[in-house]
Amino acid sequence: MRSLIGAKQQKWLLLAPALTVLALISFVPFVKTLWLSFSDSEISALPTVVSFIGLENYIYALTDPDFISSLGRTLYFTFISVGAEVILGVAVALLLNQQFKGRTLMRALIILPWAIPTIVNAVTWRLIYNPDYGALNSLLMQLGIIGEYQSWLGDPDVAMNMVILADVWKNFPLVAYVALAALQTVPMDMLNAARLEGANAWRRFFKITLPWIIGPLLVIIVLRSVEAFRVFDIIYVMTRGGPANQTKTASFYVYQEYFSYLRSGSGSSYAIIVALISIILIYGYYRAAKRQNGSL
Amino acid sequence: MHSTIKRPRYLSYLLYLSLILLAFFVLAPVLWLLLMSLSSPTDLTKVPLQWIPSQWDFSRYALLLDWQNGSGERFLAAMLNSLIIATSATVIALFAGVLAAYAFSRRNASMLLMFAFLATIMMPPITYILPLYSAFSELGILNTKVALIICYCAMLIPFAIWLMKTNIDVLPQEIEQAAMIEGAGTFYTLRKVVLPIILPAIGATAMLSFLTAWDEFFYALIFSSDLSAKTIPVAIADFSAGRVTDFGVIASVGVLASVPPVLIALFFQRFIVSGLVGGSVKG
Numbered sequence: 165m166r167s168l169i170g171a172k173q174q175k176w177l178l179l180a181p182a183l184t185v186l187a188l189i190s191f192v193p194f195v196k197t198l199w200l201s202f203s204d205s206e207i208s209a210l211p212t213v214v215s216f217i218g219l220e221n222y223i224y225a226l227t228d229p230d231f232i233s234s235l236g237r238t239l240y241f242t243f244i245s246v247g248a249e250v251i252l253g254v255a256v257a258l259l260l261n262q263q264f265k266g267r268t269l270m271r272a273l274i275i276l277p278w279a280i281p282t283i284v285n286a287v288t289w290r291l292i293y294n295p296d297y298g299a300l301n302s303l304l305m306q307l308g309i310i311g312e313y314q315s316w317l318g319d320p321d322v323a324m325n326m327v328i329l330a331d332v333w334k335n336f337p338l339v340a341y342v343a344l345a346a347l348q349t350v351p352m353d354m355l356n357a358a359r360l361e362g363a364n365a366w367r368r369f370f371k372i373t374l375p376w377i378i379g380p381l382l383v384i385i386v387l388r389s390v391e392a393f394r395v396f397d398i399i400y401v402m403t404r405g406g407p408a409n410q411t412k413t414a415s416f417y418v419y420q421e422y423f424s425y426l427r428s429g430s431g432s433s434y435a436i437i438v439a440l441i442s443i444i445l446i447y448g449y450y451r452a453a454k455r456q457n458g459s460l
Numbered sequence: 461m462h463s464t465i466k467r468p469r470y471l472s473y474l475l476y477l478s479l480i481l482l483a484f485f486v487l488a489p490v491l492w493l494l495l496m497s498l499s500s501p502t503d504l505t506k507v508p509l510q511w512i513p514s515q516w517d518f519s520r521y522a523l524l525l526d527w528q529n530g531s532g533e534r535f536l537a538a539m540l541n542s543l544i545i546a547t548s549a550t551v552i553a554l555f556a557g558v559l560a561a562y563a564f565s566r567r568n569a570s571m572l573l574m575f576a577f578l579a580t581i582m583m584p585p586i587t588y589i590l591p592l593y594s595a596f597s598e599l600g601i602l603n604t605k606v607a608l609i610i611c612y613c614a615m616l617i618p619f620a621i622w623l624m625k626t627n628i629d630v631l632p633q634e635i636e637q638a639a640m641i642e643g644a645g646t647f648y649t650l651r652k653v654v655l656p657i658i659l660p661a662i663g664a665t666a667m668l669s670f671l672t673a674w675d676e677f678f679y680a681l682i683f684s685s686d687l688s689a690k691t692i693p694v695a696i697a698d699f700s701a702g703r704v705t706d707f708g709v710i711a712s713v714g715v716l717a718s719v720p721p722v723l724i725a726l727f728f729q730r731f732i733v734s735g736l737v738g739g740s741v742k743g
Contacts, residue, residue, distance in 0.1 A: 178563035181556035189614035196591035279725035394584035
């Protein structure tokens, strides 16, 4: 009995450092943001009287068309980015799972985009997209695809998709690696049997391979979605939310509410709404991970 | 795959064509960044572009690697800050992470708590930033490396616990039990029995943690304002937004800032990929 109590105390002793950091740096700030979201607090050098205003911020936020459209844009970014990363990632994994000379080299090569820091990625693509001297303009012009230089990040209709392309380039390797690892567990005899029975490559992929790798794939899909939903850095560097707010995502919106307009109360309510949507995604991750590992 | 079935010729062509396209897609932006950093300003402003520099220009690298001038000082100070912050946060996160992972693996700490830990890093940082800002301001540690190290620890710990836990889970418990029966305490057992076995996993976790910290932008943007704490991602954003009109300078900063993570990723590729994938594909 004594050793049992000892074990329990040991458990908390082992957890103490992690628990302390996370409580102070994540949990307490979250609760404080939640509290601020019900107040009319503002960031100010002078002491101000903060009053509790109930749901007013939330009502304002949910009837603010600019905020709602920034949420819509964030969902668009998340959905298209992650969707493209999954399709490209799985296609690349299938490719790198074939036998060919230089396979090890190619598998090593695709870690490159993932290793490049996010900000460097954003800056690189901004230079590539440059309207006056950018590489994309020059390349497409020399190939005869466009007649004159385009302002890729200056056109409200295409800017977001160009940012998405940059994000896909950086993040598809992660999906590819997960898919590749999963592909190596697909039983060959099942595929060979299907082949002998005359199932073509598409059929074999959708009936055998995909169901086999969907578990790990689902985990990475939700994980990437959680990340994509809070996108900030790449937007900050490439477009600062422009042109005409067409790339202003929710995180960027909240950032401006805090640090440009100094409205901490209303900004916090925006942040909490974004957090709630994240929580739905996080729950999705929990379900996917639980299904995959059985342990969580 | 150990397929012995011979591929039809047209499929071989298709395969190699796809591989060439993939290699181009992956390499082109990186090569272009490198070329920009080595092209003269006149080559970079030609329409259409002068792809291969008419003369190689190494002057930006000389400029950036020299503490004596403004750009060099800004760049080198930021690199040094990033190095200090990412390394410190990694070391602290690994320490806290291994201990907690052991609690989850061997002392029946609740999995719900594990998930709560993971959930904290999945939340958008905008939900933490403002209270942290006020707290750091009251503590007088805004614009210090310490503030960023603390934030990065919170960011890295859950991830480190998860990776360490999946590695400790698969270890046979017999050796630890034997050590305990011999009278060794938990911490002694952890240090002398468990740690040596999971050293490769700790290595992988350290690399991934370092890369994550090196990459972080949002906290660094908000919490640092000058050379004493600015990290390399913030410095790059400054360079690209500032008065610098020469693309070559921006490209050179990007190349140099990518060197540490790219080297780590290439040298420890096997480790890192297994670490990355470990959490999602059951081993």
